[in-house]
Amino acid sequence: MASTGIQLLGLMLAVLGWVCGTLVCAAPLWRVSAFVGGELVIAQVFWEGLWMNCLSQTTGQIQCKSYDSTLALPLSTQAARGLTVLSLLLCLLAFMLGVVGAKCTHCMGDGNQASKARLARIAGVLFLIAGLAYLIPICWTAYAIIKDFYDPNVAAPLKRELGPALYLGWGTSVLLLLGGALLHVGSPPPGGRALPVLGGVAKDNPHTGAAGEVKQQEKSFV
Numbered sequence: 001m002a003s004t005g006i007q008l009l010g011l012m013l014a015v016l017g018w019v020c021g022t023l024v025c026a027a028p029l030w031r032v033s034a035f036v037g038g039e040l041v042i043a044q045v046f047w048e049g050l051w052m053n054c055l056s057q058t059t060g061q062i063q064c065k066s067y068d069s070t071l072a073l074p075l076s077t078q079a080a081r082g083l084t085v086l087s088l089l090l091c092l093l094a095f096m097l098g099v100v101g102a103k104c105t106h107c108m109g110d111g112n113q114a115s116k117a118r119l120a121r122i123a124g125v126l127f128l129i130a131g132l133a134y135l136i137p138i139c140w141t142a143y144a145i146i147k148d149f150y151d152p153n154v155a156a157p158l159k160r161e162l163g164p165a166l167y168l169g170w171g172t173s174v175l176l177l178l179g180g181a182l183l184h185v186g187s188p189p190p191g192g193r194a195l196p197v198l199g200g201v202a203k204d205n206p207h208t209g210a211a212g213e214v215k216q217q218e219k220s221f222v
Contacts, residue, residue, distance in 0.1 A: 003186045004103045007120060010182025011098050014127045017175030018091040021134055024172055025084045028052045028064060029165035030141055034149060034156075047163065050081050076144055080137035087133040091176070094126035098183060113190045120187035127180025131173045138169035 028049030045056040054064040067073060070081075100107045101119030145162055148154045 003188060006182050006186030007102060008104065008186075010124065010127075010179045010184075010186055011095075011102065012179070013175050014091070014098070014179030014183060015095060017127075017131070017172045017179060018088065018095065020168060020172040020175065021084070021088055021091065024165045024169045025050060025088065027165045028054045029163040031145060031160040032163045034159035034161045046160075048160070049163075049165065050077060050084065076137075076140055080141055083133050083137045087130040087176075090126050090130040090133065094123040094130065094180070097126070098123035101187065103187075117187045117189050121184050124180045124182075124184030124187065127176050127183060129180075131176030131180060134169065134176060135173035138166055138173065142166050 026049075028047045028051070030050065031046075031048035033044075033046045044058075047054040047056065052064050052066045054062055056062045070078065097119045099105060101116045101121075101123060103113075103116065103120075142162055145160050149159050149161065
């Protein structure tokens with residue numbers, strides 16, 4: 001029962017990370033106009049994402065526009081697109097395998113516990129890979145923003161700061177990694193022994209107990 005709870009907790013955390021990852025991927029909040037010297041660098045506030053950029057004016061109007069050409073985008077943006085989409089697709093595959101392999105479901109019947117546990121462990125590994133794949137573009141984009149911000153050769157109007165989507169992206173990666181790890185740990189094969197705790201080895205191995213009794217008898221004779 002404990003492993004079932006760990007399995008369900010890992011699956012729920014991974015699904016929550018998947019939902020957050022979808023929002024981060026679609027939101028145009030990866031980069032935001034920088035503040036230098038306490039004043040706004042430009043009159044308008046620019047928000048940039050993977051698929052579109054938005055312009056917020058002082059009147060409160062917000063205009064968003066999708067990128068005209070994918071090939072004209074920087075290499076980092078193209079790589080971030082590919083890795084985030086790949087991560088979300090892996091999450092979809094892992095979710096389906098996790099539901100089929102969960103102990104509380106009956107998709108494969110009750111007689112295929114070994115196959116169900118194997119599928120659940122594979123789902124956990126896929127969630128781990130998805131979390132790492134999602135973490136790479138987030139860290140890469142953050143590094144590029146910070147590097148350009150402190151580069152004196154970059155003009156002030158072109159400097160950007162970390163957008164809120166990046167912070168949510170880091171949380172998404174943590175949820176996917178933690179959920180995948182819990183799902184994998186909570187899906188042991190049928191008949192698999194847990195780690196020995198507080199003398200569990202002596203209980204599982206009768207020869208060890210018999211050897212201990214012989215040693216005690218030898219000490220009593222001495």
